[in-house]
């Protein structure tokens with residue numbers, strides 16, 4: 330390569346794919362491209378050769394603010410957070426059985442609501 | 454493209470089950486209905502944290518204190534997520550986040566009736582977690598299939614956190630239900646206090662014009678009454694299994710009609726509570742919200758002075 334040739338600088342863009350309208354955009358990697366438009370094209374070629382998606386975001390890497398990896402304190406948490414999680418209340422099932430009933434879960438509600446849809450499809 | 458054909462294309466998209474995104478064209482009516490719904494939802498999350506917040510310093514054990522504090526945090530977080538969705542809808546109408554937040558202080562946006570009520574005992578904290586969250590979860594789960602993408606996505610996250618709220622509420626009331634006579638009586642009192650409010654929470658039986666339009670726009674897919682019936686299905690047997698009674702002598706399941714028959718809540722009374730902020734705790738909680746918002750104004754102003762640094766590649 331000729332010493333005198335000017336260097337070609339591509340920008341680095343981080344790529345976020347939204348797989349369906351029900352999903353948020355999720356980071357999948359990055360591409361090098363000369364412009365945002367071409368970064369979108371390149372991202373499609375690199376990341377969506379098989380997977381389906383409804384939307385793509387590319388963000389110039391220099392616009393990403395990140396935490397340093399060598400600062401674990403940033404993510405420090407008290408040792409036990411069970412009180413904040415569904416898994417911290419597994420005794421509910423046993424307690425309800427004392428009353429001859431079952432614990433109720435979000436999935437039960439979502440299921441009954443969707444069943445309702447099957448039975449009484451709103452007329453259009 | 455003319456407005457009429459744009460509208461037609463929009464409705465076709467809805468009928469195909471497509472989701473609408475913030476950047477898509479949408480009819481003004483769709484935007485207004487959504488904004489009203491999500492704005493009230495957002496504000497109700499924030500106001501809804503206040504009755505339980507009252508119990509943070511008085512929770513009976515350290516574990517209960519941590520758990521209820523975690524829940525209050527979640528509700529505030531839900532308010533934040535929803536405000537972002539509302540804000541993007543409101544921007545083309547010239548409304549800002551500040552407007553959306555202060556509307557509750559000036560009474561321009563309503564919040565749910567249940568958050569205007571008193572929570573005088575620890576059993577109320579439990580019943581709020583169990584039944585008020587239970588009712589709210591039925592409402593929110595029914596909205597998971599909404600036609601507006603940004604709302605659907607945020608609701609998915611909110612519902613995941615609500616699963617913890619369900620178990621948390623059940624755990625408190627199960628402890629009380631297995632407790633002393635006094636504790637059981639306290640629990641029964643709280644159920645009595647909340648029952649009517651809970652029925653009102655789902656809204657009027659008749660399908661109002663706005664509700665009908667929301668169903669046509671697939672913003673929601675269920676009627677108020679369908680959701681209230683779901684609430685009965687899920688909670689009446691559980692309340693009774695604990696040996697508690699429900700303060701409604703008319704309440705029964707009609708096998709023929711396949712639905713619960715119940716005494717109507719006092720629609721007029723609760724309607725006034727919500728519209729005119731006339732509930733037992735409305736004024737006090739709005740005053741607290743105003744104080745929190747105004748007292749910290751200087752902090753927001755100081756932080757806003759931060760200007761974005763030059764990005765370095």
Ligand SMILES: [Fe+2]
Nearest residue numbers: 498527528531
């Ligand atoms: Fe919530």
Ligand SMILES: [Fe+2]
Nearest residue numbers: 528586615618
């Ligand atoms: Fe909740």
